[in-house]
Amino acid sequence: MSDVAPRGRRFARAGARGSLESVIVTPPRIDLHTHSRASDGTDSPRGVLEAAAGAGLDVVALTDHDTTAGWAEAADAVAPTGVALVRGAEISTRVTTEGGSISVHLLSYLHDPEDAVLRAECDRTRDDRLTRARRMTERLAEDFPLTWEDVVAQTGDDATVGRPHLADALVAAGVVASRDEAFATMLHPGARYYVPHYAPDTDAAVRAVLGAGGVPVMAHPGAGARGRTVSEETIAALAAAGLAGLEVDHRDHDAATRDRLRGLAGELGLLVTGSSDYHGTGKLNRIGERVTAPEVLVQIEERGLLDVIRP
Ligand code: AMP
Ligand code: ZN
Numbered sequence: 001m002s003d004v005a006p007r008g009r010r011f012a013r014a015g016a017r018g019s020l021e022s023v024i025v026t027p028p029r030i031d032l033h034t035h036s037r038a039s040d041g042t043d044s045p046r047g048v049l050e051a052a053a054g055a056g057l058d059v060v061a062l063t064d065h066d067t068t069a070g071w072a073e074a075a076d077a078v079a080p081t082g083v084a085l086v087r088g089a090e091i092s093t094r095v096t097t098e099g100g101s102i103s104v105h106l107l108s109y110l111h112d113p114e115d116a117v118l119r120a121e122c123d124r125t126r127d128d129r130l131t132r133a134r135r136m137t138e139r140l141a142e143d144f145p146l147t148w149e150d151v152v153a154q155t156g157d158d159a160t161v162g163r164p165h166l167a168d169a170l171v172a173a174g175v176v177a178s179r180d181e182a183f184a185t186m187l188h189p190g191a192r193y194y195v196p197h198y199a200p201d202t203d204a205a206v207r208a209v210l211g212a213g214g215v216p217v218m219a220h221p222g223a224g225a226r227g228r229t230v231s232e233e234t235i236a237a238l239a240a241a242g243l244a245g246l247e248v249d250h251r252d253h254d255a256a257t258r259d260r261l262r263g264l265a266g267e268l269g270l271l272v273t274g275s276s277d278y279h280g281t282g283k284l285n286r287i288g289e290r291v292t293a294p295e296v297l298v299q300i301e302e303r304g305l306l307d308v309i310r311p
Contacts, residue, residue, distance in 0.1 A: 030058065030297050031287060033276060036064055039162065044070075048070075052083045055286070059297065061088040061107075061275070066090070066092055066125045085308065086300070088108055091125075092129075093105070093204075093205040095203075101196075102227065102230055106202060106216055110213070111306070112212045117211055121204075124200075129162060137151050153172070167183060168282075207241060212305070215303045221246050222258075226252065239270055246273070247273045247274070249273070249274025249291075250274070251276075251290065275291070
């Protein structure tokens with residue numbers, strides 16, 4: 001565990017006689033939510049760090065869906081890019097309510113990638129994501145010129161498969177113009193082609209992340225455009241189970257939602273993060289468009305099993 005805050009950048013200006021007139025210290029810029037081709041991003045893991053460097057970030061977390069497969073390549077890119085790496089993942093989970101199940105994405109930071117319980121859950125989800133993608137492809141193939149091979153062609157080796165890969169195959173087949181159009185139409189949960197996939201209960205996933213030495217942070221808790229969101233009571237119950245933080249600053253939250261979540265995080269003693277949810281060219285989200293305060297990363301690193309990998 002490190003005792004130093006992430007590095008910032010210093011700009012010194014020479015005074016009239018060459019003395020140091022002023023020193024301005026800019027805080028490090030930290031983005032804690034990105035995806036690579038290990039799941040549904042379009043950049044390689046190294047490419048994510050290169051993009052982070054290009055955007056002037058000092059620290060980036062790689063948080064592919066239900067996998068840590070991109071960690072090694074990303075770690076190798078720390079020295080050449082000068083960007084520090086937070087090893088993470090975005091765990092697919094579900095909260096079951098009387099009105100049906102709600103998909104909740106749980107960011108996990110700095111956990112043991114070999115932890116048996118967390119690994120088994122991620123493997124089970126990844127397996128079922130594959131079955132689900134095949135079933136969705138079969139349904140889509142009834143109406144559109146789409147084959148399973150088209151989907152595989154869009155999916156990185158050993159990547160966690162998701163609807164974005166189906167979207168890319170539909171774009172390549174000329175059925176839609178963009179991922180966005182596919183999500184707004186045939187890939188939407190309300191569409192008849194949609195099939196859900198297995199995901200562990202959020203409560204169990206929080207415990208599994210903690211058991212693996214990780215720091216669990218709920219991704220975009222108020223992103224209503226993606227589907228139903230969880231209640232404040234549910235977030236409070238998860239906080240009691242060990243949830244560490246809320247991703248408040250995210251492009252899918254409007255100002256009122258951010259204010260509400262920031263207030264809730266304060267009441268519950270949860271960390272507040274801000275991140276881009278960058279997916280390369282697959283989404284409009286620009287890397288570094290939202291950032292996390294350095295003191296929050298210090299807290300995450302103190303609680304996490306692994307260190308941040310610094311250049
Ligand atoms: P899945 O996990 O397979 O159900 O697909 C959800 C993934 O699709 C998440 O990573 C989202 O970030 C991504 N996603 C959701 N909406 C869109 C969109 N309009 N364009 C591109 N990607 C999206
Ligand atoms: Zn994400």
